[in-house]
Amino acid sequence: MTEHLDIDGSRGEGGGQILRTSLALSMLTGKSFAMRNIRANRAKPGLRRQHATAVDAAARLCDATVHGAKVDSRYIEFTPGTITGGDFLVDIGSAGSTTLVVQTLLVPAIASGKPLRATIRGGTHNPMAPPFEFLERVYLPQLRAMGADVSITLDQHGFVDSAGPLGQLTLDVRAGGALRPIELVNAGELVECRATAVLSRLPTHIGDRELAVVRERIAEPLSCTLSEVRGGGTANVLFIEIERTSSFELVTGFGERGLRAETVAERACDEAAAFLAANVPVGEHLADQLLLPLAVAGGGRFRCAPLSLHATTNIETIGLFLDLPIRVEPDGDAVLVTVG
Structure with a gap:
């Protein structure tokens, strides 16, 4: 029988990262989950458009069965199927963050070895999310160093000003790019x-x-x-x-x-x-993002400033799906994070 997890979305920083990491690892491990108290620690709890869209995009990527994935919902159930890849359009319908949707799809698509081309419409530059340039210049180069064959294109800027047109980016994951451990010390x-x-x-x-x-x-x-x-x-x-x-x-x-x-x-x-x-190689936001691909790769380590609550919550969420140690040890004024 497939393992089923009950996840409290109010744990730790209580935001959307718990949901995105859970979706990614559910797709990769085959473990279904139910999540309650989604984004409980945010000013507007529950799913916003970008989160509901991320759930829908994940479901399309792996032919999942989903219950409760609608705007304002604080509870969902997600039962994954098999990751198929594909070529599809994801339209948030607002200036909600396209890059957060990318975070949900990216590692599962790479690790599955299936090609994916996803065109995502919405906001590309949002104050509460990594901008397109962070993915392009900071995060994706590290994924390529891990073996991924992936690229991202900015088709149209999209800002939070609702008077302007929506932005668009395109994510391309080529087949066969398995992830391997790296060290950034x-x-x-x-x-x-x-x-x-x-x-x-x-x-x-x-x-x-x-x-x-x-x-x-x-x-x-x-x-x-x-x-x-x-x-x-x-x-x-x-x-x-x-x-x-x-x-x-x-x-x-x-x-x-x-x-x-x-x-x-x-x-x-x-x-x-x-x-x-x-004097560290990894910044606060990259530290948070590297945890998932390194865990999927089965190992790696990096040095950064003391971890944010966002990152420590991500470590806890990864531990719900994977039996893999992640150690955080002091290293002067910085910390050394070792996965595996």
Whole structure:
């Protein structure tokens, strides 16, 4: 008889990552689950559009049987079938995060060895989710280092401004890319920092002021770019990319109505400076994302700043599906995370 898990979605950080990791590992292990108290610790508990869409996309990927996957639901049941891959469109129907839907599908598709092409419509740059560029420049290069044959394309920017058109990205997973363990322990030498101020339907002086702050604050090898994009609503996003010989990190700042451009840049520079001072190869958000593929690969380790509650909750969720140790040990001001 197939093992069935009862999962409390209010555990730990009590957000959507518990659901996404559970969906991914359910597909890969064949274990069905019921989840209650979904996103209990959020201002609006239960499934939002992007979460309900992620459940639906997972069900399509593996021909699952699902109950309760509708907006506002705090309880679902998910019984997976066999991962088939395929070519399909996923439409969130709002500016909900496309990258969080990608997180749900990506590792199961890679590990299954089945090709997948998923075109996902919605938001591509959301303040509460990793932006497209994080997946493209930080996360996917590590998956390729693990053996995955995967790429992602930004077809149309999509911001949270509901007045603009929805964004779109396309995920391509080629067949046969099994995951193998990797180690990211040494930060490596700093190669360059790159800052990009992205503007959509806003005056260019906003980006100029942000980049002026970055030039003043970051005394490393630095290049700065102002990028104006069409469509996708009214928005401002500031990226600070940190390239080391062994890894990449991407810090993201989002402009808000009433928030000065200088403040957006100062906050992003503070985060970038903290990462540079920590002298680790893996940033906070990459640490959270690496846990699942390393667990599926059966091993690996990385060094990062002390884990967030998001990451420790992810470790607990992985442990519900896989009998695999994940150890977190102090290493100076950082921690060493060992999987397997």
